Amino acid sequence: METFLTGCREALEANRGEGGQRFHVVLGNEACDMDSMVSVMAYAYFLSKTLHTNAAVLPILNIPQSEFALRTDNVFLLRQSGVSQDLLLFREQLDLLQLQKTGRLALTLVDHNVLPSSDRDLEGAVVEVIDHRLLEREPSSSCLITVEMVGSCATLVTERIVQNAPEILDPQLALLLYGTIVLDCVNMAPEAGKVTPKDSQHAAQLETRFPSLPPRGALFQSLQNARFDVSVQEFLQRADLEQDLSAFCVEHGYNMLVAMTISFRDNKEPFRQLAIFSHSALCREEMSQALEQAYNPALSLSPISSPHSHIQAYLQGNTQASRKKVLPIIKDFLSEREQDGYRGGQGEEEEEEDSQFPPTPMNSLVEGCPLDNGLPRISAQALEEKFSKMADQEERTRSP
Numbered sequence: 001m002e003t004f005l006t007g008c009r010e011a012l013e014a015n016r017g018e019g020g021q022r023f024h025v026v027l028g029n030e031a032c033d034m035d036s037m038v039s040v041m042a043y044a045y046f047l048s049k050t051l052h053t054n055a056a057v058l059p060i061l062n063i064p065q066s067e068f069a070l071r072t073d074n075v076f077l078l079r080q081s082g083v084s085q086d087l088l089l090f091r092e093q094l095d096l097l098q099l100q101k102t103g104r105l106a107l108t109l110v111d112h113n114v115l116p117s118s119d120r121d122l123e124g125a126v127v128e129v130i131d132h133r134l135l136e137r138e139p140s141s142s143c144l145i146t147v148e149m150v151g152s153c154a155t156l157v158t159e160r161i162v163q164n165a166p167e168i169l170d171p172q173l174a175l176l177l178y179g180t181i182v183l184d185c186v187n188m189a190p191e192a193g194k195v196t197p198k199d200s201q202h203a204a205q206l207e208t209r210f211p212s213l214p215p216r217g218a219l220f221q222s223l224q225n226a227r228f229d230v231s232v233q234e235f236l237q238r239a240d241l242e243q244d245l246s247a248f249c250v251e252h253g254y255n256m257l258v259a260m261t262i263s264f265r266d267n268k269e270p271f272r273q274l275a276i277f278s279h280s281a282l283c284r285e286e287m288s289q290a291l292e293q294a295y296n297p298a299l300s301l302s303p304i305s306s307p308h309s310h311i312q313a314y315l316q317g318n319t320q321a322s323r324k325k326v327l328p329i330i331k332d333f334l335s336e337r338e339q340d341g342y343r344g345g346q347g348e349e350e351e352e353e354d355s356q357f358p359p360t361p362m363n364s365l366v367e368g369c370p371l372d373n374g375l376p377r378i379s380a381q382a383l384e385e386k387f388s389k390m391a392d393q394e395e396r397t398r399s400p
Contacts, residue, residue, distance in 0.1 A: 004045050012058065012089065022053075024055040025057075026040050026058070029062060030063065030112075032062055032071060034183060035111055038179075039111050044057050050164060061088055061090050063091060064090060076222070077226075080179070081175045096125075108126075113129045130157065130160070131147050131153060131156075150199050154177050154181050159202055194322060232261050232273035235261070256284070258276055259275045259276075260316075272319050273313065275306075276288055278310060290329060302317060
């Protein structure tokens with residue numbers, strides 16, 4: 001893997017000009033969780049060994065390099081696998097749009113199947129998709145689509161490698177894939193509602209072929225610990241929590257945050273919690289109502305006492321309803337409000353404190369608060385992407 005990644009960096013540096021060679025980029029999702037990172041690296045490596053083309057195959061992590069240190073479980077797995085972070089390639093290091101304009105880009109999407117609106121001009125370059133969530137793109141004869149609702153995209157990548165190039169598997173690549181599958185599938189526990197027979201099949205294949213892999217339970221615990229597992233109750237006790245959340249919303253232009261966590265009791269039984277933050281009582285209350293009344297699936301929410309007036313928290317009784325199952329509920333809520341011409345925070349009667357938007361943080365370089373003129377209109381398309389990006393970090397951080 002190190003030789004491949006080193007070659008990728010060299011190819012990138014040698015072909016930055018307009019007259020350079022073509023690139024086949026394997027691109028992960030904007031959350032860049034472990035599944036996305038490992039699937040990008042492993043599938044790009046696979047393509048470099050099997051794709052007969054003059055294009056340089058590059059694995060690109062879809063975040064700025066400065067944000068990678070926040071993916072603590074990713075950092076831990078790379079360290080355990082002996083892969084240097086210095087060899088990774090990040091989104092800002094390659095101008096994909098320029099490559100597309102000059103006809104030098106082919107794009108494979110892993111761990112997502114549609115490009116965000118900000119990348120819509122790259123759509124013509126997409127030649128393949130490998131994902132494990134609901135298909136949202138239109139079928140096309142120019143794009144090979146592999147979408148299967150398994151617990152981990154790394155399972156589908158492992159399957160492709162085992163079926164077509166099993167000789168490229170070595171202990172290092174096996175650990176990357178195995179650790180990701182085990183973490184994504186919650187230690188292969190059926191009660192967590194993530195693992196499928198295919199996940200179990202390929203995890204077992206890796207265990208059989210590479211008996212030196214760490215014990216499954218120990219590896220899962222180590223990776224989970226690296227995620228700084230924090231429950232909602234613990235999160236609510238953080239000092240200056242509302243100030244931090246307000247600053248985050250101002251910085252990113254959000255007017256509401258939805259956070260999900262998964263934690264484990266002493267008997268290893270998983271439990272999920274959910275929290276909603278907004279300075280708009282109407283946004284907060286209507287989102288809460290939409291989640292409480294959801295039936296496909298029913299979340300079985302029980303309110304948790306919150307010391308913060310702008311945060312509504314719940315214990316989620318349905319532990320099998322992962323964020324991939326909760327996100328469509330949020331999307332439906334946003335779409336309905338968009339159709340109704342809904343404006344978050346307007347036309348509502350709130351407490352006096354709710355009508356006061358958070359001040360600009362003291363260390364902000366922005367003069368004035370972006371919310372001084374009221375909350376922006378909720379756009380279903382834009383906010384679906386923002387919620388999707390935040391929800392994808394549940395399994396990475398266990399906290400917003």
